Amino acid sequence: MRLSILIYDGLTTLDAIGGYEILARLPGMETEFVAAQRGIVAADTRRLGLAAFRDFSEVKATDILYVPGGPGGFALEKDDIFLDTIRRLDKTSTWTVGICNGVGLLAAAGLLKGRKATTNWFYQDRLRAYGTEFVAERYHRDGKYITGAGVSASIDTGLFLTSLIAGEQVAKTLQLGIEYYPAPPFPEQRPQDVAVEIQDRIRRFEAEGGKKQLAEVAPFKGMFELSRSAHD
Amino acid sequence: MRLSILIYDGLTTLDAIGGYEILARLPGMETEFVAAQRGIVAADTRRLGLAAFRDFSEVKATDILYVPGGPGGFALEKDDIFLDTIRRLDKTSTWTVGICNGVGLLAAAGLLKGRKATTNWFYQDRLRAYGTEFVAERYHRDGKYITGAGVSASIDTGLFLTSLIAGEQVAKTLQLGIEYYPAPPFPEQRPQDVAVEIQDRIRRFEAEGGKKQLAEVAPFKGMFELSRSAHD
Numbered sequence: 192m193r194l195s196i197l198i199y200d201g202l203t204t205l206d207a208i209g210g211y212e213i214l215a216r217l218p219g220m221e222t223e224f225v226a227a228q229r230g231i232v233a234a235d236t237r238r239l240g241l242a243a244f245r246d247f248s249e250v251k252a253t254d255i256l257y258v259p260g261g262p263g264g265f266a267l268e269k270d271d272i273f274l275d276t277i278r279r280l281d282k283t284s285t286w287t288v289g290i291c292n293g294v295g296l297l298a299a300a301g302l303l304k305g306r307k308a309t310t311n312w313f314y315q316d317r318l319r320a321y322g323t324e325f326v327a328e329r330y331h332r333d334g335k336y337i338t339g340a341g342v343s344a345s346i347d348t349g350l351f352l353t354s355l356i357a358g359e360q361v362a363k364t365l366q367l368g369i370e371y372y373p374a375p376p377f378p379e380q381r382p383q384d385v386a387v388e389i390q391d392r393i394r395r396f397e398a399e400g401g402k403k404q405l406a407e408v409a410p411f412k413g414m415f416e417l418s419r420s421a422h423d
Numbered sequence: 424m425r426l427s428i429l430i431y432d433g434l435t436t437l438d439a440i441g442g443y444e445i446l447a448r449l450p451g452m453e454t455e456f457v458a459a460q461r462g463i464v465a466a467d468t469r470r471l472g473l474a475a476f477r478d479f480s481e482v483k484a485t486d487i488l489y490v491p492g493g494p495g496g497f498a499l500e501k502d503d504i505f506l507d508t509i510r511r512l513d514k515t516s517t518w519t520v521g522i523c524n525g526v527g528l529l530a531a532a533g534l535l536k537g538r539k540a541t542t543n544w545f546y547q548d549r550l551r552a553y554g555t556e557f558v559a560e561r562y563h564r565d566g567k568y569i570t571g572a573g574v575s576a577s578i579d580t581g582l583f584l585t586s587l588i589a590g591e592q593v594a595k596t597l598q599l600g601i602e603y604y605p606a607p608p609f610p611e612q613r614p615q616d617v618a619v620e621i622q623d624r625i626r627r628f629e630a631e632g633g634k635k636q637l638a639e640v641a642p643f644k645g646m647f648e649l650s651r652s653a654h655d
Contacts, residue, residue: 205441205601212436238456239440242474242647312599329604341601346607360621363618364624368625369573370575371575377591382602385595411476418648
């Protein structure tokens with residue numbers, strides 16, 4: 192089984208890693224990090240680089256198409272190459288997964304029209320424009336489309352999808368493997384339970400799409416080059 | 424404030440990313456991923472490469488020393504260069520953080536002698552040999568030493584440390600930012616509540632230190648080279 196995680200400049204790493212850390216451990220899973228070009232992809236903080244070791248053209252088909260979110264995702268809602276790749280790989284996927292505003296990328300590709308989906312708390316109002324009904328859940332399944340709420344919801348979503356693929360026992364084994372028995376120091380149950388001034392602060396950040404952050408230059412920019420053999 | 428996350432061949436990515444995703448967003452934080460050598464570090468799954476853009480010699484001092492765990496960590500308990508680096512950076516750190524069996528690396532460096540610490544569920548019996556008392560908590564503070572349980576506990580630990588550094592309001596803001604309102608599909612409360620056969624399966628994996636996994640060659644090995652300027 193193949194898991195193809197699409198990564199891009201300005202992704203939020205935990206959107207990808209939460210699901211990866213579980214799904215990549217499924218017996219027989221072949222996991223790949225894929226970007227428009229091979230190379231080091233800078234996360235939204237500009238302080239973490241992830242290796243994309245396959246480019247879009249190298250992935251002919253996949254079983255699980257996985258699209259994380261992040262401030263870099265907003266621009267991709269109008270990126271034909273990115274959206275065409277999503278549409279092409281979705282044609283043969285068994286499961287198509289979106290996390291956070293990665294769900295917006297599935298929606299922008301037209302895959303969620305007439306469907307229900309969850310997404311991050313701040314993106315939810317934007318789904319309607321793509322003909323998708325928002326449901327306030329941590330993760331949601333509509334046919335083969337699995338959507339997750341914001342960032343850390345990638346973990347819950349990954350466990351849920353694992354239970355669908357391999358059953359509850361395997362999911363529980365992997366849950367123990369990553370010791371996912373959460374105990375946050377501030378156990379608010381839902382985003383809307385958080386103080387309004389905190390909600391406003393995050394809303395402001397989200398509204399400007401993390402632009403200030405994305406304008407920073409990653410300290411590793413230009414540091415890593417593809418070796419010649421990688422172009423073969 | 425500087426956050427130095429030590430990474431190494433065979434780390435478990437979520438050990439590092441759970442804390443990073445929170446701490447790196449603290450205003451004014453300068454985050455760096457550091458390894459013995461600059462280059463692409465392969466995670467334990469062999470399917471994810473992280474960019475180490477500083478080497479040990481480049482980090483003269485740091486405010487937060489952060490050591491994740493993973494099957495690759497066991498060998499480092501006898502690696503003088505790794506342990507000396509931990510000891511050296513700990514001398515001036517404000518906080519020293521260990522997650523999962525990364526706690527064992529702090530212990531092996533002699534930093535936790537006579538102290539209490541948590542660690543992952545399978546490593547707990549090994550702490551005693553280093554003169555450290557295991558406490559069964561999701562995260563624990565003993566002086567400037569902050570320790571976390573297994574893998575995903577890095578998130579809870581990161582939020583806890585954020586509350587110590589910047590206060591509860593900032594921690595709650597970042598918690599909302601990553602939407603950490605967990606809802607695992609199988610809400611067992613503690614590892615020991617999981618069925619015994621599942622515990623045994625993970626115990627077997629841990630006992631052999633993920634050796635089979637680490638023997639695999641990462642598909643991106645040799646693909647990324649340091650550019651000449653990186654050696655300047």
